[in-house]
Amino acid sequence: MKRALIVRHVPREGAAGYLKPIEAAGYHIDRIDVASRDFAAVDLCEPDLLIMMGGPMGVYEHDRHPWIPLQIEKLAARLDNDRPTLGVCLGSQMIAAALGARVYPGGHMELGFAPIRVNEAGAESPLRHVDGVPLLHWHSDTFDLPDGVELLASTDRYAHQAFRRGRNLLALQFHAEMGEDPRFEDWLTHFWADLDVAGQCGVALRRDHDDHGPGAVAAGRAMIGEWLAGLGKA
Structure with missing residues (x-):
């Protein structure tokens, strides 16, 4: 069976709704937390599919999170080999950094x-499934678009919402x-200060x-299902 590895930067940010299409595509799912003492020894090139999820830290916060340079180094090796990789929120910023792009506070x-x-x-990509659908956004960092990738989506606030390189x-x-x-309630509890910064009401x-x-x-499941179906195809 194909193996997928989910990298969690905090336990409350897992693959959630994406689990169903990943399992339906025939992957056995493993997970590892970056806080685990085992993370340093993990070979990120090995899994058939790598999924890197979100987290409240910034890619540039190396002093506070010394595992970040190691993860970027390992990720860069995987991307050099064009191994199937999905990044979500912080995970997308990690990909941008591993491809040599700048990641920074968006203001x-x-x-x-x-x-x-x-x-x-x-x-003309799997992103067509989420076009016009209200989706959850929760970030203040952004990134320059890496060389050699294709921008797929934007919002009025942040131009770089999704990109791809080939099919993988x-x-x-x-x-x-x-x-x-249900972990959404944990987001509201642990990231409550973000609501004040964004002028958002928890009830709303x-x-x-x-x-x-x-x-x-x-819509997200349809997007990921189509992307998984196209992996490795010319």
């Missing part, structure tokens, strides 16, 4: 459910995996989660 918080704008390339690399700044996972955000979450997850 404002993008938080809440809102649609992305898929461009012409995105409309997909980076997503937004959270189309979230909308039905819970309501939007209930209203938009199922549709976001359904």
Whole structure:
């Protein structure tokens, strides 16, 4: 059986709604937390599929999180070999950094459910499934677009919402995996300061989660399912 490895930067940010299409594509799923003492020995080139999820840290915060340079080094080796890789939020920023692009504070918080704008390339990619669908955004960092990749989607606040390189690399700044996972309450509890920065109300955000979450997850699953089906194809 094919093996997928999920790298979690904090336990409350897992693959959530993406688990179903990953399992349906025939992958056995393993997980590792970057806080684990085993992480330093993990070969990120080995899994058939690598999924790197989100987290509240910045890619540039090497002093606070000394595992970040190691992860970027390991990830760069995987990308050099064009191994199937998916990055979500912080994971997408890690991919950008591993490809040599700058990752930096964007100057404002993008938080809440809102649609992305898929461009012409995105409309011909698995991103077509999430075009116009209200999706969860929760970040304030962004990145320069790496060389050799194709931009797929933007929002008014952040131009770089998704990119790909060929069929085996997909980076997503937004959270189309979230909308039905009970860990959303943990996000509200642990990242409550972000709500103040973004001028968001927790009650309204819970309501939007209930209203938009199922549709976001359904669209996200369709996107990831199509992407997985195309891995390795010319």
